[in-house]
Amino acid sequence: MTWLITGGAGYIGAHVVSQAANSGLKTFVVDDLSTGISTRLKSEIELRKFSLQDTSSLQALFQEHDFEGVVHIAAKKRVGESVERPDYYWQENVVGYQNLLGVMAKHDVKNLVFSSSAAVYGEPNESSDSLISESTMCSPINPYGETKLECERLSEAFSGETGAKVISLRYFNVAGAGRPDLGDQYIFNLIPIVFDALDRGQQPQVFGNDYETIDGTCVRDYVHVQDLAKAHMDAMEHVVTAQPFYLPINIGTGYGASVAQVLAMISEVTGQKIDPIVAPRRQGDPASLVADVSRAAEILNWNSEQGLREIVSSAWDAWQLSHK
Ligand SMILES: NC(=O)c1ccc[n+]([C@@H]2O[C@H](COP(=O)([O-])OP(=O)(O)OC[C@H]3O[C@@H](n4cnc5c(N)ncnc54)[C@H](O)[C@@H]3O)[C@@H](O)[C@H]2O)c1
Structure with missing residues (x-):
């Protein structure tokens, strides 16, 4: 059916x-x-x-x-x-x-x-x-x-x-993307925003580096x-x-990555130097949003398998296909 x-x-x-x-x-x-x-x-x-x-x-x-x-x-x-x-x-x-x-x-x-x-x-x-x-x-x-x-x-x-x-x-x-032709083509989230800045020869902004997190930048899952x-x-x-x-x-994955960690991964994957511009915090941006994924494991027997490297590299492949 x-x-x-x-x-x-x-x-x-x-x-x-x-x-x-x-x-x-x-x-x-x-x-x-x-x-x-x-x-x-x-x-x-x-x-x-x-x-x-x-x-x-x-x-x-x-x-x-x-x-x-x-x-x-x-x-x-x-x-x-x-x-x-x-x-x-x-x-x-x-x-x-x-x-x-x-x-x-x-x-x-x-x-x-x-x-x-x-x-x-x-x-x-x-x-x-x-x-x-x-x-x-x-x-x-x-x-x-x-x-x-x-x-x-x-x-x-x-x-x-x-x-x-x-x-x-x-x-x-x-x-990320499962295949390059399936990527997210809009520029609303951190990873495409950074790709877009790099394509324009600009440096991305980081909103706040004084949060109580591992390196002061916001953490997301x-x-x-x-x-x-x-x-x-x-x-x-x-x-x-x-x-x-x-x-x-x-x-989610149950663990977070900070904005600085995502930028470092993007730099590694794209081979481009990233030296972000630090801007003030944005309203409504909590320090950390990370999922407890135990219910997904218990009820669906589901766990994430891919990490930040796979996310960024697959997103980069998709970006290059749709923006060149
Ligand atoms: N992308 C994310 O990070 C994220 C995070 C949390 C939740 N979501 C949710 O996941 C869903 C899909 O998100 P996405 O990132 O694939 O967005 P998307 O915009 O790529 O996909 C939404 C799809 O719904 C279609 N659509 C929108 N309104 C419609 C309508 N009235 N009738 C028929 N089709 C309609 C659009 O044409 C599009 O194909 C959304 O419900 C979104 O709220 C997305």
């Missing part, structure tokens, strides 16, 4: 679709291509281009296909844009998801994996060396994080009302997108066999 992957032409979605194909799972993609790229998908993958705002297209699709489950990845994800356009983010991320859940309920589709984010935690009020577990209080600090938390609430209610089996995967900092895609396979397998439940699960 076929799994519906929303947002399957996006950076993460295309990795999930590719890994599903390698595992012998059939997928069908719905994507409005607002930020997705159709050529990320091999020709044998069926793609239907429409927005989750379009309930009648969703209804028609579920009438045509008997889906085993849904991996809901489609969303708008730019934090800064969400601050400028909170209503748009609510409409796209929350209302779009409500449409999908309504159609799933009507067609009795009960297996669901939802793409959530560590943004639901906001700035956890914990010491800089403590890990963030799923029981850490959720308190998003921007509209993007609020939409993710609201979608988690909807997921839990959906499970309670319909008997669905639902996992929300709370991704930490996703980076970088997870390879291939490992993340594997977590989806494990979550899909788990929901199919489980009793009705709802569970959020962190997906």
